[in-house]
Amino acid sequence: MPESIADIAAAEDPVAAVLDAHDRGGLIALRTSGTTSRPRVVVRTTASWVDSFAHVSALAGIGASSRVCVPGPLSATMNLFAAVHARYEALPLVADPEQATHLHVTPAVLLALLRGGTDLRGCTVVVAGDRLQPALAAQARAGGARIAHYYGAAELSFVAWGGDEDDLRPFPDVTVDIRDGRVWARSPFLSRGYAGGAEGPFTVAADGFATVGDRGRLDEGVLTVTGRGAEAVVTGGATVLVDDVEEALRRVTGSEVVVVGVPHPRFGAVVAAVLAEPAALPVAQRASRSGLSAAQRPRLWFRLPCFPMTDAGKVDRAAVAELVASGRLAPVAATPEASTSPEDTPR
Structure with a gap:
């Protein structure tokens, strides 16, 4: 790593390393989580973070008396950002979510806290790292939390x-555009790209708009992100993007769904859906008959009461796929009206 770029992951105190680089006017190098691809090193100015602090404080209601809890690892950029923001504003970081006025978590961690009975009354929970389902947000609000x-x-x-x-609208000073179904953004908060000129999904157009390839749509100012679209199951010659199936099933069930491919001797693979909530299974199975194409329709269904998570607090899709592929999860029978066989997969 060049001396002019601070390798934050190598620092004993990553938060101090970011602030030190800011004082020196240097660049910082941050490692991506590698959720959808191999991890890469992202280079950015510290100003691209610091200049957004005022907006975050205003949107989340963070003030001089706030107490911030960031329970996730600082190797995840969302957690590191929250911790740097707190220290920059001289706000105390607390370890107990019940002692915090502001909590930064992923949706999976929020669900685990709610299931564990954590009292979040009066706390503003800032959720990122994955899509926050309206049902989960409503559940947290019903318990007295404020959700962002x-x-x-x-x-x-x-x-x-x-x-x-x-309910996503462009962040202050950010302009969002949809081009060929992909989400593009232009803002003062963009990174410089990848260290060493490495290849990756980050692309910057001549007009300053950038994308990482996420798909979405913009309707009357509301942005809906439907996923990266990089993971697919090829079944009977048809290519099925797992994001499309997951979004359709998540919207009818209001619960987490992970879609994977299961090897099949005739069709190469078949689409399989893994859900956590027992009540969501029959709903998803019925909806798949009317809301999905024949190729998209899951032929195998599984229930996993608790999804494994990565160190960054996101659902570990690779671990779920491994559980299915290894046979450690037994398929759940489909409801009669949703019953299909892998042999029904279209060619």
Whole structure:
């Protein structure tokens, strides 16, 4: 790593390393989580973070008396950003979510806290790192929490902010555009790209708009992000994007769904859906008959009461796929009206 770029992951105190680089006017190098691809090193100015602090404070209601909790690892950029923001504003970081006025978590961690009975009354929970379903946001609000949600990427920083995945509007000073079904953003918060000129999904157009390839749509100022679209199942010659199937099933069930491919001797693979909530299974199975194409329709269904998570607090899709492929999860029978066989997969 060149001396002019601070390798934050190598620092004993990553938060101090970011602030030190800011004082020196240097660049910082941050590693992506590698959720949808191999990890990369993203280079950015510290100003591309610091200049957004005032907006985040205003949107989340963070003030001089706030107490911030960031329970996730600082190797995740969303957590590091929150911790740097707190220290920059001289706000105390607390370890106990119940002692915090502001909590930064992923949707999976929020669900685990709610299931564990954590008292979040009066706390503003800022949720990022994955799409926040309206049902989960409503559950947290019913328990007395205030909920904020944002969409972004390590390469883009903030893109949109709202109350859940259906209520995202462009972040202040950010312009969002949809081009060929992909989300593009132009803002002062963009990164410089990847260290060493490495290839990756981050692309910058001549007009300053950038994308990481996430798909979405913009309707009357509301941004809906439908996924990266990089993962697919090829079944019977048809290519099925797992994001499309997951979004359709998540919207009818209001619960988490992970879609994977299961090897099949005739069709190469078949689409399989893994859900956590027992009540969501029959709903998803019935909806798949009317809301999905024949190729998209899951032929195998599984229930996993608790999804494994990565160190960054996101659902570990690779681990779920491995559980299915290894046979450690037994398929769940489909409801009669949703019953299909892998042999029904279209060619």
